[in-house]
Amino acid sequence: MKVLTYLVVIFSVFAGLEVQAEEKKKSDFIKIIIESNDLMKFNKTSIYAEKGKSYKITLKNVGTLPKAAMGHNLVILNPGTDALKFGTELITKHGATLQNEWKPVKAGKQVLAQTKMIGPSEEDTLKVKFDKVGVYHFLCTFPGHFAQMRGxxxxx
Ligand SMILES: [Cu+2]
Known part of the structure; x- marks a missing residue:
């Protein structure tokens, strides 16, 4: 009887460890921070990532100009969509307006993930997982910013 009790205890301990490992895996996001500023620049324009891994990408606005004049966001596009071309079609084709804070609401699956538009000293974090090997373009969709704010x- 005692042996059985020990076995049950041992089994429970192992089962518990497995649950912990599982939970740890779920929260295993790789964190990346990108800064944006009043000079209309991202501080990172080339990033390496691994297929199948989950990322938390935080965009920080380190500028001081008001959001209406110099807001920034981070929009990640799926492979095959060019950021420069996408930028030129933001208003004409992708539904970005002043009212929706320049969110490309009509872009559908061309957009993989995006943050909200942020003002000075604000930040926003997106979660993303890259399912395919390839090149993913990103940009800021505030009018005109795509000319410089791309990566x-x-x-x-
Ligand atoms: Cu911007």
Whole structure:
């Protein structure tokens, strides 16, 4: 009887450990911080990522100009969509307006993930997982910013 009790205890301990490991895996996000500023620049324009891993990407606005004049966001596009072309079509094709804070609401699956538009000293974090190997373009969709505020995520 005692042996059985020990076995049950041992089994329970192992089962518990497994649950813990599982939970740890779920919260295992790789964190990346990107800064944006009043000079209309991201501080990172080339990022390497791994297929199948989960990321938390935080966009920080380290500028001081008001959001209406110099707001920033981070919009990650799926492979095959070019950020420069996407930028030129934001208002004409992708539904970005002043009212929706320049969110490309009509872009559908061309957008993989995005933060909200943020003002000075604000930040916003998006969660993303890259399912495919490839080059993912990103940009800020505030009018005109795509000309400078662009970058690539190389997923291997
Ligand atoms: Cu911007």
């Amino acid at each position: 690539v995520i190389n997923v291997k």
